[in-house]
Amino acid sequence: MKYRPGRVHVMSLVGLAVLGLILMGIAERSKTPVMQRYFTDKMEAATRTRLGMEAIRDARLEFGLPVDIVNDPNETGLIGEKVSPVTTSRGSHEQKLRALDPNLAGVFVDILRRAGVGDGDRVAIGCTGAFPILNAAMIISVESLGGVPVTIPSVGSSMWGANHPDLTWLDMESILIEAGVISHRSVAASLGGSNDNGRGLPPDGRQLVRAAIERNGVAFIDEPTLDESIDRRMEIYADVAGEDGYDLYVNIGGGLASIGSTQTGRLVNPGLWRNLPTKNFPRRGTLVRMAEMGVPILHVPTADDFIERYGLSSEPVPLPEVGTGGVFYQDRYNVPLAGIFALLYAFVIFVVIRIDIKHYIFRKARS
DSSP, X not given: OOBOOSOOOHHHHHHHHHHHHHHHHHHHHTOEEEEOTTHHHHHHHHHHHHHHHHHHHHHHHHTTOOOOTTTSTTOOSOOOOSSOTTEEEOOOHHHHHHTTOTXXXXXXXHHHHHTTOOTTOEXXXXXXXXXXXXXXXXXXXXXXXTOEEEEEEBOOEETTSSEETTEEHHHHHHHHHHTTSOOOOOSEEBOBSTTSBOTTSOHHHHHHHHHHHHHTTOEEOOOSSHHHHHHHHHHHHHHHHGGGOOSEEEEESOOXXXXXXXXXXXXXXXXXXXXXXXXXXXSOOHHXXXXXXXXXXXXXXXXXXXHHHTXXXXXXXXXXXXXXXXXXXXXXXXXXXXXXHHHHHHHHHHHHHHBOHHHHHHHHHHO
């Protein structure tokens, strides 16, 4: 075989480039969406979450509480006030909008499955009113897998969350129970705020939160200090579970009784932790104490990390349809076709660059 003695002509290289682009384009068009694991469970949880959102919106309108279509452009009824008597801290409006994706329930199902949650398993949940739809989606996801959610929220909320005095998270929880979307009510609740006893709220705000806890029939955690509030939470969780204990602890939002301190919230990255890294935590909140007992931890401070990690839409408007995003489907290449194209392209490159084609053409002509 005679090899090319000199340089390859520019037009040959251009031809190779064009052929490569054509083959790559055909391979790209061969991609097909493939259902991800636990697809049925994810769809069920996301569908129930969407139904829960509709139930809360309808109840809000029945209560005579208008929906602000500027700040709540999808008209979900789940975006609260900027400031109200029960607002405990600052909050990002954009984060609250992004967290309204019902497909986050599919994300939670995926994580709960990986954590081994199944029939009869108990999942302790600590949350606030900051992200009510995340609270709902987590409870729905646990229940859809046959688990038992044991929830203790702090009722106050940051800006734009469940911070309307007549529509706190506990009120939303009652709406979801009456609508048949969830079946487990919180076992206790606190005021929230910087000391978990309403510090930072005005006197009328503290009274409004107490009224919400009372009208929803939930036990009131009313301790003078944050450490005592954490102790009381641990006692309640232990009383509910008995000797069985918990298979997972979930923190949603930034409630100090759950995470212990804002520094702890930054030290623990979002996601599932089977063993929490040893760090110098400023205060051992419920999350850290559960981890010290050997309970796996799921930390959900906001929805943002999970939206990016699981390929959900980062655009809050319009509201994503149920079953969309990488958590449900992922595009997969036609591997055999791509392999054939790769071999074909490699062969063509070898022939064009290494073989002296002119030699064989002119030799045939001379013959």
